[in-house]
Amino acid sequence: MHAVILAGGKGVRLRPYTTALPKPLVPIGDQHAILEIVLRQLAAAGFTSCTVAIGHLGHIIRAYVGDGSQWGLRIDYAAEDNPLGTMGPLLPMLGRLPEHFLVMNGDILTDLDYGDVLHRHAASGAPLTVATYARKVAIDFGVLTTESGRIVSFAEKPNLDYRVSMGVYGLSRATLAGYTPGLPLGFDELVLDLLGAQTPPHAYEFSGYWLDIGRPDDYDRANAEFTTHRGVLLKGA
Template sequence: MHAVILAGGKGTRLRPYTTCVPKPLVPIGDTYSILEIVLYQLRSRGFTSITLAIGHMGHLIRAFVGDGSRYDLRVDYTDELMPLGTIGPVLNLLDRLPEHFLIMNGDVLTNLDYGAFLTRHVRGSAPVTVATYRREIRSEFGVLDVDDAGQSIVAFREKPSVPFHVSMGVYAMTRETLRRYTPGQVLGFDTLMLDLLASGERPGSDLFGGYWLDIGRPEDYDTANEQWNDMAPVLLPHMYQSAAD
């Protein structure tokens, strides 16, 4: 099984932590970098080869990970000379990739079983399957429904919550889905979703209810560090169980 990890962003929202270090290499709990956690997780779930899509400070990532042998993985690289969006870097790799593979952001902390997720995609018929997570927004105010004239209140809800689903930044992809695009072009996840829906092809949703934290802001990074002692055995059970034994 193969995964493409997107690790080329500038991490501007996470500054000042990313001033001198690319976001995938920022440490969690003074133990492992985000990228190391992801690599160990992928290996434990049956993945054997990884492509790292690097750009900003990519030389540091390349020097840190090397050929992947210390993670028992085969790691190669693709250099992003200009920002190509979430999916764009993968277009240059299609001939090197298997029929089905994983694409994921390099700043995600989750205990999602990546191997089982990819297997469910392969067994289905969706052109791409998105790992999704349930969120909700709770209003700080009572919400009024007003008639078209704006003169009468027709309903009232006290501080309602609105549930919705978000992408976790983890995608199971079928290679042929991307053949319609030109290598080198900018292609975001949003454009891919809209193109598929417009053509009548429905992307799959794989709803996950475990732990997920997208480390995009300083407060997210602080949360990851605060939770590390409790979450380390959840995120890396094979490693912490071995240590306990």
């Protein structure tokens, strides 16, 4: 069981915390970096090896993580000189990846069972499996629907329900075989290509704890909630 952790971004939205630290290494609670929590979870879920895709401040991640032996993992690295999007960093390393593998962002806190995502992806035959989460978006305005200059419906401050990507994917090597290494490839482009080819991705629906640490507010919330969720996040780790 192999995972690829995407840890090459600059974390611009999380500044000033990421001015001197790569985002996956910002501390949560009083002991752990986000990336350490993720690595502990992967090891507990049965993963034995991991590739960390690095870019911005990647040398700091290398120094912190090392070869992964402290967590019982074999860790190697893939460096990108220029931003390649979510899926682009996978293309140059494709030859050394197993047939099915997990891909995930290195800056999320969740009690998702990573092993189950990978197992269900491999069993599904789907080209891509996306872990999804239900989100409600509150609209602070009265929303109008118009046709030919007339208002035909109205809703006062509605809540919109969406399923969003959690930043965790089950992926198969063959899915990326037709793309060119070294060129950017985003998650959005890949999904649209699969839909256009009538080979839709599968959804892995999840309803547990999930927090994407993208902004200072998210980071503050993660630290405020970590003590409460520590047992769940580090269960078995």
